[in-house]
Amino acid sequence: MIKKNLHIWDRLARGLIGIFVISFVLFNNGMIEDDIIAGLLIFFGVLNLISLATGWCPVYSIAGISSRPKEK
């Protein structure tokens, strides 16, 4: 079971960044012209969207940190 580790603001910010990045890749008007960079951007965008959807960040969980307020 994935344990949520993102604060709601963290989650929203990631969501916005994800949407922005993916739409930039899709509608960049030929600015990128590089499949690797486009792939990288898509990858990060999707990662951010996953964070938005699940409230979980893989790197946070590797580093063992959490921006989520502690439940008491």
Next chain:
Amino acid sequence: MSTLFDLQLDRSLRRKLILICLSVAVIVSIIYSVVAFRLSSEMGINTEISYLEKRSLFLLAEIEEEGDAAQLRIKELIRMMQHAEGDGPQPIYVEVLGHHDRWQLNTDIPGQTLDIIKNEIQQKQVAGKNSGFIKYQDEYFLWSAQNLDNNAILMVIVSNSINDSMSHIAKRLAITSAVVFWIAVWLALTLSSWIAKRVEDKNEALRRLASHDSLTGLPNRLYLVDLLQTQQKHAEKSVKGTLLTIDLDKFKEINDTLGHSAGDKLLVIFAQNLAQVLSPEQTLFRSSGDEFLIWAPDISAEGCEAFAAQIVESLQQPICMNELPIHLEASIGIALCPEHSSDIDTLLISADIAMHEAKKLRSKWALFNKSHANDEKGQQTLRYRSELSEALAEQQIKLFYQPKVNLTSGKIVAAEALARWQHPVDGMLPPLLFIPLIEQSGKVREFGRYVIRHAIKQLSIWKTQGIMVPVAVNLSPYNLLDPDIVSYTQELCEKADIPPNMLEIELTETATSLHLHTISASLNRFKEIGVSISIDDFGTGMSSLAYISNLNVDTIKIDRSFISDIETNSSNLSIVTSALNLAKAFNCTVVAEGVENLEQATLLNKLGCHYGQGYYYSAPVPADKFTALLKFTPTLPVS
């Protein structure tokens, strides 16, 4: 002083870390972009230049071959080259210097610009270059000058493709560096949070290590002191509550019988049982070995004894250990805050004193007696107790020496070392004022070793001065429970090169009757290494005479109370006489304590007591005075 609770990570560390990591990220991104841009534009220009060089060499070869028709041929070739570029005709300038002719071709480069460019090319040619680029008015002019036999060619082209590729590189770099920057920032945030968290965890672990007992997991005395100090700092009113010191009775015996691991288990179970009695506001601490503390902020003077009774009640249940039911008994000392004291150290000592009171009275619990503490003596006791550690650390406790004299010859045969506290404020304190405090405060062992150490030191000083006089030290039987005391003494003697038979141990009779079995082992080991044993204050103890033979002592010291009126009190005289007979039977020497005048000395000598000690000969004196005594009057007057 910062308390343990302040040991939390200071918040700015996290912020500082984030800031540092972010600036590193920014710097790395900038360096990356600049270097990448420079590198790729340089590579683009170099490719263009080498392409131009090849073209000019090719044209030069054509000139060689064509001879007179070269001009036409070259012009056509250049036209073809311009068409091949695709992006419309490229401005070009060609200058040919041959042995047949000399001609120029210029398409679309303004004459003025060309002059400036040619001027610069000449300068560079003088510097030994034959190709390169010149940036002039936002345009890149690439040039190549080649020589072959008698022909020379100079080609200058305006490169549009460089500007194009530059903007292309810049665009791509902008996106790449945005991605790099993003990763770097993200990494910086994660890394700084991670480091901060690690530091926080380590701090927490350290804090726990310092403030908790590893066996029971309970907070320790330090934590209590800290807790109360923090509460006092933050509370507007003074902190209220009850402090209880709980000491297990005879825990040492349990430990000795069942072994230390069982003892440890027992302590853990005891702590768990105790914790169950407590309400959530109350806290249990383990202060040392078998001593626990309870801080109960919700209990006041009225309820404290009932609370103590409740704790005692809870201990009634036997604890099963190795299938043996063990009944634990505890003595509880109660001190109230702020009634008894608001100072934590004093409060702890008060509870401790009350606990010892309870132990002494066998009353299970005792409330600290403030009226007793309030008088001058009580205050003094409290103060002295708190100053003991410092006194030992700063060596304020000195050894004074009183001679033991041969009653026949007056010769000083030995010395007894007596402790005096050189108090920085109150001056010299007699042992009566501080020895009981040492016994109460659990410093007996430390103090015993302190005395032995200093006596051996003095022996070694005397040895260097050529004086050889045995020294007797007073030890508590609790010192003999210290398992390493003999080896400690032996080691010190060896280090100072003092034969152990220069050391004598004096035990008070009352004390010796306790733990007879346990201490006789230690005493025998002392005897084995050559230390002699004497019984102090003989005749005042409550024990039977049997132990004299059991303990195998060398000397009996008859208590001063029998000597002080020996000339007039016939019953005391008979006691002394029988003690002398007893000593003879057991082959011990006898020392009479408290000899105060010549009559006593003469009488004792007549009775067959050969050694005496007392004010008649000398009061206990500091080491330097005793040294003088030994040097100048080693034989004291006997008549």
